[in-house]
Amino acid sequence: MKKISESAVRRLSLYLRFLQEASAAGTETISSGELARRGGTTSAQVRKDLSLFGSFGKRGMGYSVRELLREIQGILGLTRRWNVALVGAGKLGSALFSYRDFEARGFQIRAVFDVDPRKVGDRWGELAIRGDDEMERVLQAEQVDIAIVAVPAEAAQPVVDRIVAAGVRSILNFAPVRLRVPKGVTLRNVDVTLELEGLSFALANGREAAVG
Amino acid sequence: MKKISESAVRRLSLYLRFLQEASAAGTETISSGELARRGGTTSAQVRKDLSLFGSFGKRGMGYSVRELLREIQGILGLTRRWNVALVGAGKLGSALFSYRDFEARGFQIRAVFDVDPRKVGDRWGELAIRGDDEMERVLQAEQVDIAIVAVPAEAAQPVVDRIVAAGVRSILNFAPVRLRVPKGVTLRNVDVTLELEGLSFALANGREAAVG
DNA sequence: CTTATCTTGTGAAGGATTTCACAAGCTCCG
DNA sequence: CGGAGCTTGTGAAATCCTTCACAAGATAAG
Numbered sequence: 001m002k003k004i005s006e007s008a009v010r011r012l013s014l015y016l017r018f019l020q021e022a023s024a025a026g027t028e029t030i031s032s033g034e035l036a037r038r039g040g041t042t043s044a045q046v047r048k049d050l051s052l053f054g055s056f057g058k059r060g061m062g063y064s065v066r067e068l069l070r071e072i073q074g075i076l077g078l079t080r081r082w083n084v085a086l087v088g089a090g091k092l093g094s095a096l097f098s099y100r101d102f103e104a105r106g107f108q109i110r111a112v113f114d115v116d117p118r119k120v121g122d123r124w125g126e127l128a129i130r131g132d133d134e135m136e137r138v139l140q141a142e143q144v145d146i147a148i149v150a151v152p153a154e155a156a157q158p159v160v161d162r163i164v165a166a167g168v169r170s171i172l173n174f175a176p177v178r179l180r181v182p183k184g185v186t187l188r189n190v191d192v193t194l195e196l197e198g199l200s201f202a203l204a205n206g207r208e209a210a211v212g
Numbered sequence: 213m214k215k216i217s218e219s220a221v222r223r224l225s226l227y228l229r230f231l232q233e234a235s236a237a238g239t240e241t242i243s244s245g246e247l248a249r250r251g252g253t254t255s256a257q258v259r260k261d262l263s264l265f266g267s268f269g270k271r272g273m274g275y276s277v278r279e280l281l282r283e284i285q286g287i288l289g290l291t292r293r294w295n296v297a298l299v300g301a302g303k304l305g306s307a308l309f310s311y312r313d314f315e316a317r318g319f320q321i322r323a324v325f326d327v328d329p330r331k332v333g334d335r336w337g338e339l340a341i342r343g344d345d346e347m348e349r350v351l352q353a354e355q356v357d358i359a360i361v362a363v364p365a366e367a368a369q370p371v372v373d374r375i376v377a378a379g380v381r382s383i384l385n386f387a388p389v390r391l392r393v394p395k396g397v398t399l400r401n402v403d404v405t406l407e408l409e410g411l412s413f414a415l416a417n418g419r420e421a422a423v424g
Numbered sequence: 425c426t427t428a429t430c431t432t433g434t435g436a437a438g439g440a441t442t443t444c445a446c447a448a449g450c451t452c453c454g
Numbered sequence: 455c456g457g458a459g460c461t462t463g464t465g466a467a468a469t470c471c472t473t474c475a476c477a478a479g480a481t482a483a484g
Contacts, residue, residue, distance in 0.1 A: 013406045013409040047462065050463090092307040095306070095307040098303050102408065107412075178250065186414040193313060198222065200294060203382050204287075215470095255431090259432065260471090260472075272431050275432090
């Protein structure tokens with residue numbers, strides 16, 4: 001299978017979102033041009049992205065919203081549910097936890113961890129916050145696929161090492177550090193400071209644009 | 213001035229962070245190779261990135277940590293302070309607000325807004341939450357440079373329209389929608405769902421890597 | 425002063441991604 | 455059934471980004 005670029009995957013996620021909107025609005029077919037318009041890209045780009053995985057459209061007609069939706073869900077691995085663990089029950093962790101949109105998209109939070117003994121045992125909805133000493137055991141018992149790391153910068157690398165050692169192969173990191181993970185583990189970073197600095201650069205240099 | 217890519221700016225932010233660490237550790241000079249190692253890139257990439265803005269190193273020696281730090285701060289516009297407004301005082305807004313690292317980097321939160329009348333008037337540290345009816349006036353009075361949008365998806369576009377109309381030219385959006393902004397306004401998105409879907413793709417297709 | 429060693433800055437090469445442009449397929453309508 | 459009108463899928467071209475490779479500048483040691 002050929003290599004798929006990071007940005008292509010991002011765009012697929014976006015197309016999926018537009019398709020869901022279109023579907024909710026009762027639209028039955030959609031053209032590459034319309035998807036492009038909503039995503040701020042070009043119709044050629046949309047078609048190229050989709051062509052990496054197959055040909056899903058009908059010439060002259062565009063794409064069936066329902067079908068393309070299914071296809072992209074399949075490509076992105078969203079036809080199954082993923083088990084997620086949240087590591088760090090601070091304010092950010094809490095905000096992420098209550099962002100119930102995840103559930104709707106198949107990401108199910110199965111465990112929350114924190115080192116602070118005063119938090120351990122607190123209930124967040126159905127879940128009790130667990131101490132970090134339980135981490136390895138619970139990550140395995142709950143068959144966690146994805147760990148979300150929302151701990152302070154200093155704590156992040158050790159925590160990630162343990163997560164990886166416990167067999168988790170996908171990590172979404174919110175701590176403002178570059179983490180090291182072994183090959184075979186996928187890491188994505190959300191780094192708000194970096195984004196702000198990007199805006200600062202744009203302001204200072206009077207240039208436009210760039211969607212992150 | 214030549215065009216600087218998004219990714220180059222991201223890397224500069226990273227280099228800056230490493231330089232701050234090195235500086236705190238008392239290191240006086242650093243080589244492109246060392247910066248590359250920490251950033252997960254190559255020394256040629258580091259030198260290329262820096263060469264877009266000038267030549268800051270000494271052959272045979274590397275870069276003076278202190279000088280390069282200053283240079284990059286200058287390039288990124290971090291030698292001055294920026295006024296930031298937070299729109300949306302929900303859990304995410306609260307998490308962002310309490311993330312005091314922003315202050316340290318020159319991003320000063322000058323106002324917080326929310327539509328919910330029950331929240332208006334609450335104090336967050338020094339700041340009182342303001343109603344959205346005050347938004348235009350306060351954005352201008354406080355000379356806000358950057359608006360952080362942390363409102364629900366449906367509310368985001370109208371809010372952004374008002375922010376833009378009030379003259380703010382940089383926006384960091386956390387709502388999971390593609391926003392439209394006019395030319396001259398810089399928009400960056402932090403979209404957690406997109407990141408999770410990227411991880412899902414990687415899991416489903418057994419591929420590695422990709423730093424966000 | 426000369427040599428050995430290191431690391432920068434940068435053209436040029438190579439790779440990856442995006443855009444172009446058009447043949448081919450599908451539908452609708454008369 | 456045939457022609458008009460769209461829109462896809464895709465090689466080829468163009469653009470953008472990264473890596474290579476090396477001359478040149480800097481230091482340190484003898």
